[in-house]
Amino acid sequence: VTNNEGHPIPDAYGNPATPFIYGSGQMNPNQASDPGLLYDATIKDYALFLCGSGINATTILPNTSFKCPENPPKAYQLNYPSVAIANLNNNETVTRTVTNVGGKSE
Structure with a gap:
């Protein structure tokens, strides 16, 4: 897996990451206060994700007019850091x- 410049995605130590590392939840508390990149996702995005997982719309957002589309997006289309297909x-x-909320070096 590569970034937008074609370079391998690094792990926490700067080495090329493996599929077992991507989105594994490794947490660095010091970096958490300066996330750098934000993955924009709304409640509608998560509701559509659940629709694609086969969950009924009334279970997802009861007492609203929300309806699952006939062809909901695939689960991997959720704008989320991890990818599973x-x-x-x-x-x-x-x-x-993503939105860069950090410095330009990120």
Whole structure:
């Protein structure tokens, strides 16, 4: 996996990360106060994620007009740092949108 400049995504020690490291929840408390990048996701994004997981709309957001679309987005399309694709048989492109809230060196 590479970043937008084509360089390998590093682990906490600067080495190329492996699939076991991506999104593994490793936490550095000092860096948590300056996250650098934010993955923008709204309650609607999470509701659509749950729709794609087969959960009923009235369970997700009861007492609202929210309805699951006929063809909900795939679970891996949630704008979230981790990526998981079940039964991957072909190439798949996964896109994430982030906001830089850190310095320009990040």
